[in-house]
Amino acid sequence: MRIVYLNPIGEMGGAEVALLNLLASLRDAKPHWKLHLVVAAEGSLAAKATSLGVTSHILQFPASLTRLGDASAGGPAGDSVGRLALLRQLLLASFGIAVYVSKLRKLLRQLNPDIIHTNGFKMHLVGAMAKPRDVPLIWHVHDYVRSRPVMARLMRLFRRRCSIALTNSNSVREDVRTICGDILPVQTLYNSVDTTVFSPHGPSLDLDSLAGLPPPDQNTVKVGLLATFARWKGHHTFLRALSLLSADLPLRGYVIGGGLYGTNGSQYSKDELKALAQDLGISDRVGFTDFVAEPAAAIRALDIVVHASTEPEPFGLVIAEGMACGRAVIASAAGGATEIIDAEVNALSHSPGDAARLAEQIKSLAANGELRQRLGLAGRAVVQERLNRERLVKDLAPIYSQLAKGRMAGKQIDAFVAESAKTDYASSNTSDKVATTLGRFDASDRVRGLDSLRFICAMWVVFVHCGFFPLLQNVDKARFAGKVIAGLYNNAFNGSAAVIVFFVISGFCINFPYSKGRRLSPKAYFSRRYIRIIIPMMVAILLARPLNI
Incomplete structure (x- = not known):
């Protein structure tokens, strides 16, 4: 079987980590399958996929398409971009989109896939426009669709070109069903975590050195937020929560991550967050490390992992990774995150955007090492049982096989119809060669x-x-x-x-x-x-x- 994956960005976000886990699982379980990855930007994703034995292709988005997005036009990133401005961006990007679709269509014809699997909103739509007619298309949806004012309507428009949508939580599944209706089959496929990498045992990063901070006291509790700089990831809430804690508390905060997306208005800059920390009076108690190549080592360097998204989280991969590393996790209790955690059993929780409650939970964990250990052990057990890689392959491989069989049956029917048409022309003594095009232009x-x-x-x-x-x-x-x-x-x-x-x-x-x-x-x-x-x-x-x- 030959499968082509399409991804819109080249660096490592949550959806890209989930994709790599998927590719690694398939490569181990189905070594004879031919896997290709088409990435729309340079970055570490292609190199990581190549190291797994996946053939990678870089087909870069035009700059106008990279910048285009509705996340900040009434979507999860707010309304900093007006809708008229978004329309102008769309019009300016239209030519680049058409050129890119043409190039992608040509590449897909060369690769001749049995299945196309898209990862990310832009690739869902571009893939639907570029895919060969008889090739099944899978949309792997990692975010809520309903919150995106334009994307929701476009996905509804192109839903008939998609064979099935996979979602990373039941919460996202219901959201997609609301937008696309009963026409599009939707199935939940939880993300997986490599528990051999995300483990309590292994090297830890020196976060203080990376952040340019002096070494803390030995008893200092380290609490960190790992996320991209997307505006809904809760950096503002995390920093406000730290500012509510007493300066005498032996605790240091870390913001681990950076800007990832090229979409206008969709994310903070590092300077904005540093300025916020300065305004809150905590610049000496929080460090900024940028992206780290080994997130598992960064998590092991922490005592408490904070997830602070202000919007419902589609899945919450960092929650699962923190739990897999045996660390105490505080999660924003909304969306798919509630399908992972059991509050007070394997994690603590707070309402989205509630900085005061988050501060209380951080304080309680900072003062109770036994509670941190208990939550860490329970969290790792949940990930090992429900979110392991082996489960991912068992759930996904049958979907691929069924779609591929359906495609083969369709090709056999098409071949039969074409042969019958040729016979009909021959028996009617038609000599006009133009007629054999059957309505197609050359x-x-x-x-x-x-x-x-x-x-x-x-x-x-x-x-x-x-x-x-x-x-x-x-x-x-x-x-x-x-x-x-x-x-x-x-x-x-x-x-x-x-x-x-x-x-x-x-x-x-x-x-x-x-x-x-x-x-x-x-x-x-x-x-x-x-x-x-x-x-x-x-x-x-x-x-x-x-x-x-």
């Missing part, structure tokens, strides 16, 4: 350059409507020179003329193949018209409401 059906000219005309109309050329704002149209400039401008950037040219070219392109004797298939003709006109129109309608345009 290179001779196109005039080179016309499609590009149509695209330019279409974008011209978009630019005029969106006001991308505000050159006349400071021109005095009452003066003769102003009238000349305005006349030249309005003729050069004439949306009405672009519409006329677009439709003239479109009429020619529609008629041209049939003028050469091509057989008209009404079903194929109207199917193409539907795909090219109705679907983009529906996308525009769906985007109009959330963007208030």
Whole structure:
């Protein structure tokens, strides 16, 4: 079996760690399967996958697509990006998206996968657009969809191109079902943890040296937050909680992680968090280490692992990793995190964003080493039982096998239909070779350059409507020179003329193949018209409401 995985970023976030665990599990259990990983950015992910025996490919996103995202346009990162600004970003990225989809489609044809498995919102959509028609597509959803105003509508639009969605918790499963309905099968597949790596035994990092802090006293309790700098990961809550604790308490805090995503407005900067610590008066009691290559060693250097997400956590991988390392964990009790922990049994909890309660829980653990040890032992037992790698393969391999069998059956049916069609043509004494194309265009059906000219005309109309050329704002149209400039401008950037040219070219392109004797298939003709006109129109309608345009 040949499986191609698509991932939108190159560095290691929670979804990337989960993907690597999945690849490692499959490589051990199914060594004869051919696994490929396509990554949209340079980074450590591709190298780590290659070390597992996975063939890695770098197909970089254009910068406009990397920056594009709705997390900060009413999503989990807030509303720092306006919806009109998001629409402009989307329009500017449209050409880059089209080029990337074309490149990805070409690569997928070369790799000829039996299954495509996407990891991350952007790859869910790009994969749906680029995948070959007969190849099953799996969306591996690691985040809530409903909180993303644009992504939710686009995933609902493309849901029929996906064979099944896998989610990392029951909480995310219900969220996806709410968006995509009963059309798309959805199944929970909990993330796994390598308990040989995330173990109480092993080397520990010198966090103080990494953070540029002097060594603490021997009895100092170390408490840390490991996360990307995404705004909903709770860095603000963690730092506020530390500020509520007495300075006399022998405790030091650590922020371990960094910026990961290129999406505008979706994350803090390190300078912002340092400034916040300074404002709270705790800059001498908290250190910032940036990303670490060995998170297990960082966790072992801590006494308490804090998870402080202010939004419901889809899964909470750092919770499971902290528990696997035998460390006491304090988790934000919402979403998928509640499916991992049993409060007061294998972890402590606090409500999302409740800095005062988090401070109380940190204080109680800092003062009670026996409680820390008890929670650590119970937490590791849970991970070993429920979140081990062996369970992951047992749950996932049957899904792959079933989808691959379905694809083979579909290919056999397609081959039978094609052979029958050839027989029908032969028996009807049809000698026109053009008819054998069965409604599909070939290179001779196109005039080179016309499609590009149509695209330019279409974008011209978009630019005029969106006001991308505000050159006349400071021109005095009452003066003769102003009238000349305005006349030249309005003729050069004439949306009405672009519409006329677009439709003239479109009429020619529609008629041209049939003028050469091509057989008209009404079903194929109207199917193409539907795909090219109705679907983009529906996308525009769906985007109009959330963007208030």
